[in-house]
Amino acid sequence: MxxxxxxxxxxxxxxxxxxxxxxxxxxxxxxxxxxxxxxxxxxxxxxxxxxxxxxxxxxxxxxxxxxxxxxxxxxxxxxxxxNELRSIANTLAASAQNSDYPALQTAIDSLFVEFDELSALQTLCELDADLHDASARTCWESALLPRLYSRLYFAQQRLKNLKGHRHCQNVYVASSPKVDSQLAQVLCGLWLSHQGIVPFLGGVKPLPSTQALKQLQCCGLVMLAERSLAEFAEEIHYPGLTSVFMTLEEARMDKVSAVQMELKSYRELFADLPQIQATVF
The missing domain is CATH 1.10.1660.10 (Multidrug-efflux Transporter Regulator; Chain: A; Domain 2)
Known part of the structure; x- marks a missing residue:
């Protein structure tokens, strides 16, 4: 056979x-x-x-x-x-701290080739939390953001190609004033894409109305929590953010109540929402 x-x-x-x-x-x-x-x-x-x-x-x-x-x-x-992952993480940190842009680019590319994407994203979250020097952060974000957006683009293309035979859900990602971070948003978007969900990156602005979410065909909202990325990096299955999630099906819950809910991990929220299929691509 x-x-x-x-x-x-x-x-x-x-x-x-x-x-x-x-x-x-x-x-x-x-x-x-x-x-x-x-x-x-x-x-x-x-x-x-x-x-x-x-x-x-x-x-x-x-x-x-x-x-x-x-x-x-x-x-x-x-x-x-x-532990080669720790070794390359040390290289990334040293390159950023020394503002060695070429070395940082090479190390980031090696990270994504040598390790699975979720491990790479978790490592990047941990390093991001420890970078405070202005010049180091400028070098770090300049090298990292284009690569993350490129990966997000290809992830969304894969989801687009799947739409013909599998329903993909849309989720709106909103930043809080204390988490005004492009990096946090794109990391969240990448994680959602791995779950078969199309992320809409909203930036720092008033939360969208329920009507706006419906027009975007979003099944819910992720609110980037007002915490440091170091805390989020401790969860290997979710290398981005603790989230508040509001489903449109719960129309009786207003936005303020949703945002003021006790913060839960995104994995727990997925368990509560069986209509969302967490499929890894």
Missing amino acids: DQPLYPIREVSRLTGVNAITLRAWERRYGLVEPVRTESGHRLYTDEHIEVLKRAVDLTRQGVAISQVKAILQESPQACEAP
Whole structure:
């Protein structure tokens, strides 16, 4: 009996590794070798998927993807390896503090290639919270923001392509005056995109009315909390922000009441809202 083969979109959903990163892992490190159709499309086996899942587990433990293949070949069950994630985080911090723009660009690019995206985003949140010097922050944001917006663009393109056969929800992301941060917004947008949700980045302004949200076809609102990013970075599954979430279905709840709700983690709110499917691409 022939074994099942999976297209790259399905592999991304099952492993949490986006298609761009997956191709880089194949091309640079030969982590897996997909089956090619006559038209050149990649197809993956169950064995490929298991290797990728174990690779993701190792990268979340701080192992660089360049070392993963050798570790899996030596000992398929191996879990311990040098913490390369901490090493690259130190390089990022030093480059930003020294305003070494070329080195910072190189380190950011390496971070996204060597590790899964959620681990990379969490690391960036942790580093962002520790950068206070004005020149360091200017260098940091100048190098990082274009790369994050580029990743957000491609994430939204993937969601757009899925609209034909799967409903994608829209969510409005609103900043508070104390969290006036482009970085916070785009990190939140990237995380939402990984859940199959289209983010609308609203910036610092009065909260949108329910009617405005309906016109945007938004199923709800994320309010960026008035906390430091260091606190948010402690949650590996949500490397952005603690949020207040208001669904349009709860029309009786006004905006002020929604914003004044006790803050909950976004993961808990997802559990309370089964109509939103948290699907990783």
